[in-house]
Amino acid sequence: MNPILACLALLSPSPRLAPDAYVDWAWQDAQPAIAAAQPVDAGQQRDIESDKSLGKKYSEEIDKELKASEDKAMIERVQRIGGELALIANETLTPVIWGDKRLNRFEYTFKVVNEKDVNAFSLPGGTIYVYEGLVKYIESDSELAGVLAHEIAHAALRHVAALQREQSKISAVQIPLIIAAVLTGKGGEALMATQLTTQAISSGWSVKAEQAADLSGFTYMVRSKYNPVGMLTMMERLAKDERAAPVVDWGIYRTHPPGRQRADALTEYLRTANIPLRRSEVTTSFRTSVSAADNGRVTVSFGNRAIVSFAGEEALKRADEAALRLNTFFDEDPELFQVGIGEDGTVVGLRRPLFQLTPGDAEAAKVPFDELKRTTVGGIRTVLYGLSYRVWNRR
Ligand SMILES: [Zn+2]
Incomplete structure (x- = not known):
């Protein structure tokens, strides 16, 4: 039996929460296992290779649309923090509430693009795009780390593959359109992509994907030198700050803002992990x-x-x-x-x-x-x- 499932089976729900709330058990696996040096079998290797080649295809398209940043300090900062978290992600088996539960190792790449939006997204295979607007918006390394950990988690849990499996209505051909057109807000396919995205969102996958990326990302953050509170403060400010016009993750926040439920879950993870909620340590607006x-x-x-x-x-x-x-x-x-x-x-x-x-x-x-x-x-x-x-x- 998968060690995480085995662990879950032993847990009783927290009395404070509804039995089906994912926060009940999620952080109970508080000490994520260092993955045993298990050999990757042929099937997993195939899946990893397929993500890598899909991601390469997407990124070639996206690189035509989005202008690379020339801000050396910003690029260095994103790549340094992203690199630290990528190392952790590649050796940490997290509790997975939606997506591929295996430890999928990728060579993560972090690209900064010259766009004003507060935006970030990841492609299958571990290429992560961060907009200059987001780096200007974050108020500490911990907040930036929180965003990167969340994005890494989408790739590590192979969410695009999970989406393809669950949503047969959305074909593999259409998904690149969703990703490329919606998140860049460009391209003639924008309208169709928006319709497809709305369909995907209303069917609920995005909520599950976001919650799963929050939990696995949080797990990486706990193992890092960064303060996981940054994940919560970033979400709170995005939700409240209209000027930011938040557009994060496959354009999801445009129609599906960071929800109270996600913030509550993060607060619960912090409490369970015994991490004091000190906003002053990870922000300037609460300091x-x-x-x-x-x-x-x-x-x-x-x-x-x-x-x-x-x-x-x-x-x-x-x-x-x-x-x-x-x-x-x-x-x-x-x-x-x-x-x-x-x-x-x-x-x-x-x-x-x-x-x-x-x-x-x-x-x-x-x-x-x-x-x-x-x-x-x-x-x-x-x-x-x-x-x-x-x-x-x-x-
Ligand atoms: Zn996300």
Whole structure:
């Protein structure tokens, strides 16, 4: 028996979740097996070769449509992180909820294309395309790693082959059209491809493929030096940020946005794997920053929003300390009422002191001390309110 299935058979569903929710058991295989040095049999070798030649054919077409990036630093970054994850993928047997359960090893290739879309996709055989727009959109190496791990998983689990098997309505001839036309948004076949894609999506394969790539990708991330929280923050921002016009994976996000269900599943994997959900470690929009002005005042901001400005000789030291404590505070995604301020100007969040305002700070801001106290707490509550609809792990 397949070791993963054997493992699953022993598990009982989590009481918090519906019995059929895939998150019940998915991460229970928390320690993915290092694949035994099992020889690849002739059948698997044939499948791998078939993916490679199919992928080569697709990529030749796609390379005519998409302009290669000339940004050396960006290409280096994508290839370095992608290469690290590819090594892990090639030696990690993951729990597979949809696709080929065998350990399929590929020589992964990472290409960056000069396009503005927030987009990435992978071809059979392990050629992965990342758009410049996506690399500009991500806020840390961990977020980029999360996208690449997800894309690697699509190839490793041989999702195009699985699609061909499950959807006989979509012939092998049509699939390249779906991939090439929809994801590039170009080509005369776009209309037909869109119809085919809609058909494929409504039949549910895309959801299964996405969930499977999330889980296997997450497994690679856990074994890497990158923080798997990046997979969740990326998904949250894509879903909320309309400006990004997210188009990820075979054009799927255009009609099938990153779902709440996927985010919930990722949150559950993180919890089960005992990985703290610290968004501040993998983003800039959910993290504090400190900036000093010429007049000696030092401001702590969260994302783009200024929270507090300190004045006086200790301003920088106080700001650095406040920034650290605020990160921890915001990472816990507190409620509005969980922040307050004392008479002496001590701002308290989740019953811990975050920082202290002084009359000197008020003087530098040219406002009465009481007003500074009120507006500072008000500002923090505004941030908390914003977080309440920008993050998805509300209790
Ligand atoms: Zn995907």
